[in-house]
Amino acid sequence: MNNYIDLSNKNILVTGASSGIGKSLVKTLDKYGANVIMIARNEDKLIEIKNSLNGTNNKYYPYDLADIDGIEQLIKHIVEENGKLDGYVHSAGVGPTCPINLTTYKFIHEVMLVNFYSFVEISRVYAKKKNNNGGSIVAVSSMASLRGDNAKMAYCASKAAVDGAVRALAVELKAKGIRVNSVQPGWVNTEMFEEYLKMGGDDARNRFKNNPKNTVVEPEEIAETISFLLSDNASVLSGISMITNAVGL
Numbered sequence: 001m002n003n004y005i006d007l008s009n010k011n012i013l014v015t016g017a018s019s020g021i022g023k024s025l026v027k028t029l030d031k032y033g034a035n036v037i038m039i040a041r042n043e044d045k046l047i048e049i050k051n052s053l054n055g056t057n058n059k060y061y062p063y064d065l066a067d068i069d070g071i072e073q074l075i076k077h078i079v080e081e082n083g084k085l086d087g088y089v090h091s092a093g094v095g096p097t098c099p100i101n102l103t104t105y106k107f108i109h110e111v112m113l114v115n116f117y118s119f120v121e122i123s124r125v126y127a128k129k130k131n132n133n134g135g136s137i138v139a140v141s142s143m144a145s146l147r148g149d150n151a152k153m154a155y156c157a158s159k160a161a162v163d164g165a166v167r168a169l170a171v172e173l174k175a176k177g178i179r180v181n182s183v184q185p186g187w188v189n190t191e192m193f194e195e196y197l198k199m200g201g202d203d204a205r206n207r208f209k210n211n212p213k214n215t216v217v218e219p220e221e222i223a224e225t226i227s228f229l230l231s232d233n234a235s236v237l238s239g240i241s242m243i244t245n246a247v248g249l
């Protein structure tokens with residue numbers, strides 16, 4: 001393979017693999033020679049994506065990441081079937097909109113389960129010696145970690161939590177040869193963005209009508225940045241949150 005990025009025969013776990021950034025990442029990792037291990041709830045979508053890949057060692061495991069207690073067993077099973085992991089990307093996420101007067105503890109908890117707790121739990125299990133060859137963990141955070149948005153308190157808080165965890169885990173897992181980083185995209189053209197436009201009505205649509213080029217980017221572009229962070233080319237990077245496509249936001 002004659003690519004700048006070479007992930008040949010690396011076992012890379014991707015959550016949120018059925019849609020958007022995760023789905024594009026799976027295809028990009030396949031291009032770079034990785035064995036991709038996909039997690040999401042929608043099995044039909046995962047089968048379709050697996051069938052579209054060139055590599056023959058790609059696997060999928062349908063799973064609801066809100067079930068935190070089952071994650072250790074899931075990862076154990078994945079490692080038994082595929083061998084140790086060389087990378088993990090947490091792209092699973094939910095971004096519901098809710099004004100503060102309606103934002104209950106339960107609502108926040110549901111966002112945290114998928115966006116934050118499952119990321120920390122998978123990282124915890126990944127970091128056990130029997131489960132990894134060192135490697136690289138990448139969380140898909142968001143610009144929402146740094147900037148507020150209307151009726152998005154739970155989402156913004158969950159992404160700030162992810163970036164805090166990334167900085168701490170990078171320090172703690174350095175001795176194990178595991179790098180930990182995140183990307184903080186601005187808007188990306190996925191189902192989550194479509195949903196945002198739908199929920200936000202005219203206000204949201206007007207915000208993007210006359211936007212400068214590149215404010216909303218395609219998921220494939222974010223997938224390339226994540227692939228770089230997974231690769232040995234990024235061997236000196238750990239504990240960073242990389243802002244992407246923020247110009248004009």
Ligand SMILES: NC(=O)c1ccc[n+]([C@@H]2O[C@H](COP(=O)([O-])OP(=O)(O)OC[C@H]3O[C@@H](n4cnc5c(N)ncnc54)[C@H](OP(=O)(O)O)[C@@H]3O)[C@@H](O)[C@H]2O)c1
Pocket residue numbers: 015016017018019020021022039040041042043045063064065066090091092093094095114140141142143184185186187188189190191192193
């Ligand atoms: N789109 C943007 O503008 C944007 C900007 C910044 C950051 N992000 C972040 O990027 C990540 C990916 O978002 P996206 O835009 O690609 O959205 P998307 O197209 O809606 O994809 C979300 C993914 O998360 C998975 N997921 C959601 N709940 C899950 C659960 N309980 N268990 C397992 N998987 C679950 C979904 O799979 P199933 O439904 O099959 O379970 C899907 O694969 C998210 O963390 C999001 O916060 C997005």
